[in-house]
Amino acid sequence: MNPIMQMLSGNNNGATNIMFKAFGAMMRGESPTDFLKNLAKTEPRLQGLNLDNLEGTAKDLCNQRNIDMNNLKTQIEEFANSNTNL
Amino acid sequence: MGESNFGTWIFAFLIVAVIFGWGGIGGLGGGNAAAVGYATMADVNAAINNQTIQNGLNQIALSSANNNYETAQLITNQNNTNLINAIQGFNNLGQQLMNQTNVLGSKLDQIGFQMENCCCSIKTLIKDNQIADLTNQLSQANNVAVNSAQSQYLLSQMGKWVANAPATAAAYTAAK
Numbered sequence: 001m002n003p004i005m006q007m008l009s010g011n012n013n014g015a016t017n018i019m020f021k022a023f024g025a026m027m028r029g030e031s032p033t034d035f036l037k038n039l040a041k042t043e044p045r046l047q048g049l050n051l052d053n054l055e056g057t058a059k060d061l062c063n064q065r066n067i068d069m070n071n072l073k074t075q076i077e078e079f080a081n082s083n084t085n086l
Numbered sequence: 087m088g089e090s091n092f093g094t095w096i097f098a099f100l101i102v103a104v105i106f107g108w109g110g111i112g113g114l115g116g117g118n119a120a121a122v123g124y125a126t127m128a129d130v131n132a133a134i135n136n137q138t139i140q141n142g143l144n145q146i147a148l149s150s151a152n153n154n155y156e157t158a159q160l161i162t163n164q165n166n167t168n169l170i171n172a173i174q175g176f177n178n179l180g181q182q183l184m185n186q187t188n189v190l191g192s193k194l195d196q197i198g199f200q201m202e203n204c205c206c207s208i209k210t211l212i213k214d215n216q217i218a219d220l221t222n223q224l225s226q227a228n229n230v231a232v233n234s235a236q237s238q239y240l241l242s243q244m245g246k247w248v249a250n251a252p253a254t255a256a257a258y259t260a261a262k
Binding site: 018022023026027032033036043045046049054058061067069072073 | 092094095096097098099100101102103104105106128131132
């Protein structure tokens with residue numbers, strides 16, 4: 001299953017709600033930086049990250065955790081382009 | 087749309103996915119729903135509506151593709167009709183040209199015949215004039231010849247009279 005779909009289907013703690021909130025914010029045309037900065041007020045794990053450079057921060061996080069960012073990005077894009085998974 | 091477009095949002099999703107993790111990727115750790123608060127109904131509806139919008143867009147794209155196909159078919163059919171009409175038009179034009187050519191050929195034949203006729207008439211008229219002229223000249227020559235002969239006769243008669251004039255009436259009568 002697409003990892004984003006797993007988030008949305010509630011197979012993990014917290015991520016489902018966050019992803020729903022993120023999609024809601026995106027559809028309302030909000031800024032992703034503002035969304036994460038607002039989220040960081042209550043989520044300590046986001047604190048200390050450079051949220052003004054989301055691309056650089058995402059790359060750093062993936063490198064630190066040995067995650068294939070391109071693969072993850074592709075999966076997110078596939079989800080966004082999909083019209084049959086929900 | 088600036089920073090709120092998907093191209094930028096995807097990095098936000100990446101950060102959320104890496105920080106809060108999910109089961110499929112493994113070892114990324116769990117999230118803390120209580121800390122971030124739950125998604126509102128508006129958030130959930132917006133996320134699902136996103137999918138609805140995509141479905142709608144796909145249907146629009148499909149409809150558009152169908153319309154394009156139908157339009158292309160209509161254009162192709164119209165092009166074929168136009169082509170057939172053009173070919174028929176050329177055929178008609180060719181037929182008309184051939185008819186006109188035949189008419190012109192016939193006219194040329196008539197003109198040729200008329201010219202020959204006219205030429206023949208002129209030649210005949212010239213010959214008639216020549217014959218009349220020659221006839222006239224011949225008649226004049228005849229007149230000259232007759233007059234000359236008569237003159238010669240009269241002169242000869244007169245000469246005889248002058249040379250041997252009768253001395254008396256009886257001699258005159260006898261001389262006649």
